[in-house]
Amino acid sequence: MLEIVGVTAGHGGGGRDVTPVIEDVTIRVAAGEIVGLVGESGCGKTTLARVVTGLHRPSAGVVRVAGVDVHALRGRDLRAHRRQIQMVFQDPYLTLSPRQTVRQALAEPLRIHRVGDARSRSARVRELLDLVGLDPQVGERRPARLSGGQRQRVAIARALALEPRLLICDEPVTALDVSVQAKVLNLLCDLRDRLEFGCLFITHDLAVVSQLADRIAVMRCGRIVEQGPTRDITAHPVHPYTRALLAATPIMDTGISAADPRD
């Protein structure tokens, strides 16, 4: 579904990047697969997300979504192709317009791509609200009157409105309380099972992806240092950085809770 091959990108003008932020990154995401990308702040995770979604042009390498090079497209083709890739951001409050109600926000992508008429769009909006487990009456509210978890659900629903085949999630649960985070993660798993989209899940939290992702890629200073199935990474990390990250990640089941039957 998604192929990132040898991508290098950074800040600076034109093709010659002064400071590469990510270097030679290669990741593949299959349909229906969640791949976790883990790294600390400033390691280039977000730049990679922007490259994958086509918001940022790489200086080397290719990004293919469903076999099509994202950066080779222009104008109308690009906008049409964008239906395939959608993104969920860390702070939904910043990505939702404060002036639009939830209903309007969800109808926005449909209107942009001129999907259906007013009636079918409104039906689709109801369907989307239901899909992410929101009450229909939430549709009349504006983002300021939603809780953090509800906002993130709206953001996910909007990203899924055009039935993308690839979902990029950039720290989608970082700002949420654990109990809300658990619900949003469950929702993502359910939706992935139902809709079979591929998902690149970007986070700083190794614990979160280790329960969520099928595969994990660990990123440091713009490079992928280790990549593999989740169990291999968490149980037998090879790279010292992965080990350091694992050791630093607070994990409930270690240490004191020796009596826990799940250990």
Added chain:
Amino acid sequence: MRSTGRLATAGGYVTRWAVDTAGVLLAMSLGTFALVLLARGDPAAVLAATRAGRPATPEQIEAVRVELGLGDPAPVRYLRWLAHACTGDFGLSLRTNTPVGPEVADRLGVTLALVAGSTAVALVVGVSVGVTGAVLQRGVLRGTLRTAALLATSVPAFWLSYLMVLILALRLRLVPTSGMAGLSTWVMPMAVLGLPAAGVLSRVVAVTLREALDRPYVRAAQARGSGPLSIVLRDGLPNAAGPILSVAGFGIGSLLVGAVVVEQIFGWPGLGAYFVHAAGARDVPALQAATLVMGGGFILANRCADVLQGLIDPRSRRGWDTRPRRAPSGGFTARLRRGAT
């Protein structure tokens, strides 16, 4: 750590500031020169008529035109005008046929004295009223001060001077109605010019000081056991200084402009009155000189406030915050990074 030494950066900041200011002044001089292009009528004809004492002949006009170099292309004239202006030579007044420069220099002293006096009024009244407003929580006094300040900024200077003349000069006979002789004649002009500026300043002081005192670092200082006086002096006022300075700079600049009205009303022989005469008579060289000097003073006052603000608060220096943020350089990550490279 993201920067080396405060001084080096501050030096660079001042240099950048100076270049910037020079640019703004240059742009203003260009605009001032462009007034000629906007002017209706032919300056040469006016000057020739002034010299002749009656409507001039075409030959006389042509002679003046050659003398003033009006036939040259505009850029050449601009550069010549600018070069002369830098030496204090602004050409001849169209109405009196006398050099403008010395006249402007003479009158500048009067205006500067007026501005200095009213600046003192504005600072003393504005800051004290503002600090009182910031420290008071609620109550009648706070509301009264706030309304008074807003009212002071809303009253037109010319009407305020009418009121003062009516009450102080005509009814109570405390001060003369106009003129510039003796201390008593200074009271009304300085009050008329200084009080509105004080109103603006007090609002800004009240709001910014209040805001600074509501910041989390004030609570942190309480947690360290710091006393109220220390908090106002160390955490409150320095953090409020930026906006206060920039408004003060702007206010002093505005006083220069306000002087135009006040000098006119109270009959002071200052630059402002000269400006109004020149504008009424469409005396272009005089207008240009007055605009350049007063506008330059306004801009300098503003820019000085900016540079002071930048020196107090390193974050407000332009360009500082736009630098890309590096990753946290705390021990572990840094060590890993050093190990990698």
Added chain:
Amino acid sequence: MTGGPRDPAGRVWVRAVLVAMPLILFAIVGVLAPVLAPADPTANDLAAGLLPPSPEHVLGTDQLGRDQLSRLLYGAQISLAVTSAVLAVSLTAGAAIGAVAGYLGGWADRVVSRVIDVVVSLPGMLVALAVIGVRGPGVENLVLALSLWSWAPYARIARARVAGMRGSPHLDALRLLGAGRGRVIGRHLLPPALAPCLVYASTDVGTIVLGVATLSFLGLGVAPPHAEWGQMLIEGRPFLASAWWLAYPPGIAITAVVFASNLLGERLAAGEERPSVLRMVRPGRARSGQTPEPARAAVTAEPPAPIPPGSAHGSPEHQTVLLVRDLSVSYPDRGERRRVVAGMSYEVRPGQILALVGETGSGKTTAALAPFGLLDPDARVTGSAVLGTGPGARQLVGPAPGERRQINGRRVGVVFQDSAAVLNPLRTIGAHVDEAVRNAGRGGRRAATRRVSEELLRLAGLPDPAAVARASPHQLSGGMRQRAQIAMALAGEPELLVADEPTSALDVTVQAQLLAVLARLRDELAMSMVIVSHDLAVVARLADSVAVMYAGRIVESGPLAAVINNCDHPYTRGLLDAVPRPGTAPGTRFRTMPGQAGTGPDDAEGCGFAPRCPLATAACVHEPPALETLVRAAHRSACLHHPGRPAAAGGRGADSC
């Protein structure tokens, strides 16, 4: 939580209309002047010159016998016409130029920004005077002279707004959805950019009206015989002493319009910046408009509870560093007081770390800071909190400010959450720590104080304290700033360290180091701590005992191992279930709690968690359950059902934990 700003917004509008009354009158009178005016404003009648107000001439006549009231009304007309024209030109041109520059970015933006900078820094009235000086008076020249500089602020405001949004995720999201340029600018950029422009315009009306009047007063604006307010004043000047009616009405008219415009602008601007929702959500955060001085941080009107005698001389295991009993905190909310923390009791023992755990809005930060007078001044704290035992014991609820300063910074150190905000940006780290050292009474001469400061910074795990001391807060990383806060908190060699979310928003590796620093302080210096955290995994690494908070109350507390391994309260159970556990199969679903977090301790009559609780019965909704001791001493839970107690719930609780 999402408290509706709806009705306050309505009231704000009513007030705004009241404030704007003179402006509205100005507009109506300006439009209807020909209808309202009793006479021709330019008709001379020398026989009726300088008549005082009378039924025939309500505001008297001027030296040429013209009706003053009519002239006043027509003055509004001209003033309004010029103001509208200038506003229309500068608002349209300014907003368009600014928005386009902000959206395009790059060199176009740089050029436009420079031009705006220059124009804004020019003295507007001077420009107007100069332009009229060369062009001559008249309405068209007046509009030109005023528009020439008044567009720039609008351009600056619109540019800043649009440029700010250009790089925002909001626009990225729209681009990803495939939105075109026109849609983005028209529907998503211009409306939010126009709003602050309109707010500015409300002040600008006053500026322009004043400008027109001033220019006319100087004889450079509207030419006679047309009536204009400034013009009327200058014409009446020779007759000031005898004909007072010439001096007052025009001046009052100008002042009223300008005053209303200023007031309206100030109100609208304040309304825009007021973070009302934020305040509702986090009552513990700083509020604007309140003094933070400790002198006014009135705590409680009720007499503080006496120090419980039993706590004074106990055996070592009964010694407490902090003993809190029945602590409640309330804030004023629309005329009444609303509790955010209710009936909290907890204690901290020497050399132990107590963790207050809870989700957003559970009141954990409020509960931790309340004993030390660090809440907003309008917070009311009741109950008892005793620091230390024996002769040094101090009641913390309700002491005088001076006494407070003997405790804060000396016997208690505090580390706050947002290290970027709690450090004064203008002072170096060294100045902060020096102050803390001096407040603690350990300061000496400057160099000696600094030596102590550097020692403290080293103790907090900063390897190069001298360099850190010279740095400004914004030059340090979040982890380093947090260490600096720890150094300050340690200045008084306190018995108790209170840390509010000390590691949130930090990278895990940095977080691990900070937790290690805190653990070392406990192990090596036997320092007691209260740690506030939302992260159970972090707490599990550090704490000796835990108090779980929900909606302003403690629902379960006890030794760490007991709470984690044999939890009793269904909410604790739910929190533990929500923590990700590596080792589980990828895609394993979390067990989740239905519903949304409760907000306050008094919102529900019975157990606050009952609406979300799988075990809730009719009994649960009647009164809040008390904290009851479970099998092991010190492990207490506030649930009627006690699913964790083996006898009560069979096997369910014990093996599910």
